[in-house]
Amino acid sequence: MNVDPDLSPLREAVASAGADGYLIDDDATDSDQRYVSGFTAPDPYQTLVTDDGVHLLVSGLEYGRATAESGADTVTRRSAYDYRELVAEHGPHGAKIRMLEAFLADRGVETVAVPRNFPTGTADGLRDRGVAVTVESEGVVEEIRATKTDWEIDQIRRTQRANEAAMARAEELIATADIEDGTLVRDGEPLTSEFVAEEIEVTLLRHGCSLDETIVACGADAADPHDRGSGPLEADELIVIDIFPKDKETGYFGDMTRTFARGEPGEEARRRYDVTKEAFEAALEAIEPGATGADVHDAACDVIEAAGYETLRSDPSTETGFIHSTGHGVGLDIHEQPSVSPSGGKLEPGHIITIEPGIYDPDVGGVRIEDLVVVTEDGYENLTDYRVGLEPVVE
């Protein structure tokens, strides 16, 4: 890990909350901790940020790797606090509280700020032993994470390369399928959402990425943006493919969506595709110096509403039309800051965001087109290199 983040906004927030340090107590699933410490481990570990630096507390098993790989200024083993003896006397939880109490005291921390998702058991345990614990409620680490360093941009670019390979495999399967009785067929068997998803995932694995979910949704399935899709893919229907892989080594995500159709999806589906593409392009163009996420979202809504479709802006209760926001930040989490929605604030160089308008209706199906871009001083750079087109082709 080489993020080397600028944590000064966190230190300022901690100081202004009257705290002496910021403590994270979580495991590999916590991206904030991974970001701040430059380290990740399957089992829980702790990261303390003080004015002096970033301090890691890890098990003996992780000590060597933490020392070699992490971005922390100091790494301490649990055994430095006689953890094993404490467990024998007080059980694992009591031991952890006492160990953290000593760890904080060693760093001169009497009042500690913690993230909102800090475990209540740890917070209450420390409080019971006289350590003041306050919740940092502004989400400062998330805010810092929103602006990517050059190194981070390169990692996300790399994930997006894998994503392009996976999308190409999916497009190839759809492009080369036979059509029998209105169903896509491969080697005499129906081509299913599940098979295309499996091929996407295998391709990603071959490129060092993993993902737990892929969306390959056809027809009415695709009209629900959260439906992953299932069953045979049909001709003459819109097929939405949304891939959001994570690099297994760095943890950084990519994100892309394309919509395809074999056969003749019909005039209304084609019109919706064209309107979505126009909204997609308008949103990209709206990414300019000084623009907010809300401005970019509005640009997409303008196009979609002008074409006569509902958006959540024109009708907050609509269940058809453009029923989600235009985009979101992408990094160590697939959904992170900033937001490209009505509440989206000013876009800053280094923000990495998706642009993904869509139009949905169970009667027609769904259309969504999504690229991943980085905001720059002048506008944006598109991190996605993949053709936009409804007819699937084999490159």
Place this chain on the structure above:
Amino acid sequence: MNVDPDLSPLREAVASAGADGYLIDDDATDSDQRYVSGFTAPDPYQTLVTDDGVHLLVSGLEYGRATAESGADTVTRRSAYDYRELVAEHGPHGAKIRMLEAFLADRGVETVAVPRNFPTGTADGLRDRGVAVTVESEGVVEEIRATKTDWEIDQIRRTQRANEAAMARAEELIATADIEDGTLVRDGEPLTSEFVAEEIEVTLLRHGCSLDETIVACGADAADPHDRGSGPLEADELIVIDIFPKDKETGYFGDMTRTFARGEPGEEARRRYDVTKEAFEAALEAIEPGATGADVHDAACDVIEAAGYETLRSDPSTETGFIHSTGHGVGLDIHEQPSVSPSGGKLEPGHIITIEPGIYDPDVGGVRIEDLVVVTEDGYENLTDYRVGLEPVVE
């Protein structure tokens, strides 16, 4: 999900803590919530257990699926508490606290018990609004989860079938490699840990499973049980393969380890293999009615110590020999209750545990043999159907 768990021990713990309900506020990464609610979702949701039943609070996007798929007695949408309006007025965090306050009040909950990992931001927010929040510190849900229902045993069995297919692929690659200058070679290229791991993962994907990490460690790498391994696999060296996949649909894990060697690993390596196998068999035999996890661990230590190797029992500071515990529970988490270690309590029918002794030394390499078994009334049933043998063969 069809776990249909018996939550009466949780209800008793909640009542004896003077609370009216048990609240979980987490996302898909929390296995306790998945277990209790029979539901999982990528975004945070809340589960409340009262004497009346299990109550889910989800976003509108998840409502349909939660109603259809979850095991909850009631499912409520956030919009029932005017969540969107609350966000506009109080921001997302303030809105969540007010929504939960109303949700708890609707169920007659004034004092709520929460798990240790409950977010401090939510706990403190509720406390600020007059809801009493106490931490349930015994880990009752984890304890309930330790005993699997028949349905759960079937899910884990299914994951272990996929695991066997992946291990067979790895063994085949090692068995069929050529040997050139002491290195395993395939199609003229060195056969690497990374390639074998990738083939394992692709095989698992083809069987509906995923995993983020696999261990394929050769020589000195394998002497560190946490080293995932890297680089070319060598002849005349021990190769440890440890696979712990998760079924993508059900979330249940499997776990298995085998150790192989091509060429001649030497007399000492062979002796360690035989001793490990003997310890493995002794530990399995020790799983009998009334036995504790500690008894089973002792049975493995007895064999290894009798053969002249150190264990953490004979020397707590040893860095060679048998340097971990004999096993752990497996379920929705890869490491869960019960423990097969010096602190392991009584084994009960329905416990699913690994048996995985090993002997390590950087000079000789590592050996580990691991099966996954379910404790029964009479002893155990092995959920693993895979040959134990040092020479790799192609079935």
